[in-house]
Amino acid sequence: MLLKNTLSDIKNEYSFIETFLYDRWISPAITNAKNEIFSPETMLNKIQNKGHALDVGCGGGQLALALHELRPDLNIKGIDLSYHQVNRAKNRTLNIKDIDISYGNALEIPFPDNSFDFVYSIASIKHWKSRRQGVEECLRVLKNDGTLMIMDAMKGSSDEDISNFVELTKIPSFIKNKWKKVFKHKVCKPSLDINEIHSLMNDLTVENYELLRVDSSPSFQLIIKP
Numbered sequence: 001m002l003l004k005n006t007l008s009d010i011k012n013e014y015s016f017i018e019t020f021l022y023d024r025w026i027s028p029a030i031t032n033a034k035n036e037i038f039s040p041e042t043m044l045n046k047i048q049n050k051g052h053a054l055d056v057g058c059g060g061g062q063l064a065l066a067l068h069e070l071r072p073d074l075n076i077k078g079i080d081l082s083y084h085q086v087n088r089a090k091n092r093t094l095n096i097k098d099i100d101i102s103y104g105n106a107l108e109i110p111f112p113d114n115s116f117d118f119v120y121s122i123a124s125i126k127h128w129k130s131r132r133q134g135v136e137e138c139l140r141v142l143k144n145d146g147t148l149m150i151m152d153a154m155k156g157s158s159d160e161d162i163s164n165f166v167e168l169t170k171i172p173s174f175i176k177n178k179w180k181k182v183f184k185h186k187v188c189k190p191s192l193d194i195n196e197i198h199s200l201m202n203d204l205t206v207e208n209y210e211l212l213r214v215d216s217s218p219s220f221q222l223i224i225k226p
């Protein structure tokens with residue numbers, strides 16, 4: 001029943017139970033990633049000294065916290081559309097003055113133009129009601145010499161790559177195989193594939209970008225330097 005009702009429409013706001021399970025089971029696999037293309041450490045290569053970063057769809061704030069632990073000079077703002085996740089992220093980062101979490105929609109980012117050196121969004125774009133508007137908003141708040149990184153699950157990922165990712169999560173072993181199917185049909189399938197991302201870049205007339213598949217992982221990484 002729980003699996004059946006989970007993520008029935010990827011563009012709906014997360015329920016309390018979905019945020020709870022995501023926070024406990026899935027997010028640690030992202031924060032602890034050690035992939036050559038993606039890990040908290042490799043993300044920091046994109047950020048200049050004393051950077052101002054924005055985490056769009058920050059969830060429970062684990063990644064913002066991991067980045068800040070590695071680079072305490074960073075100032076990180078995080079926004080999320082779920083009040084449950086905003087509360088978790090605020091509690092998790094309560095004593096850190098350089099992390100500031102607030103409620104906010106990727107489609108109407110509540111910051112002025114040219115505010116951030118680095119804008120990143122991990123595992124969130126598949127949920128956005130308009131992916132185009134969300135990317136436009138990320139680019140609007142990015143400084144001219146800044147970097148935007150967007151990552152998410154990729155439509156059409158292989159069963160092997162999906163399995164690799166699910167094995168990294170804290171999903172209890174006895175339901176991992178069921179979750180591999182949930183991940184394939186309810187997470188990867190409604191997300192984007194490589195061709196759709198190229199079309200999106202074309203629609204937005206973005207030329208200076210790099211699009212990668214993350215090794216052995218069911219995800220893509222898009223880096224834009226406008």
Ligand SMILES: C[S@@+](CC[C@H](N)C(=O)[O-])C[C@H]1O[C@@H](n2cnc3c(N)ncnc32)[C@H](O)[C@@H]1O
Binds near residue numbers: 014
């Ligand atoms: C799969 S979670 C990823 C959370 C976090 N980035 C991480 O990697 O652990 C997706 C998050 O995106 C948020 N989200 C979905 N649509 C959004 C939107 N339009 N604006 C901001 N956040 C959104 C959800 O509430 C959820 O917390």
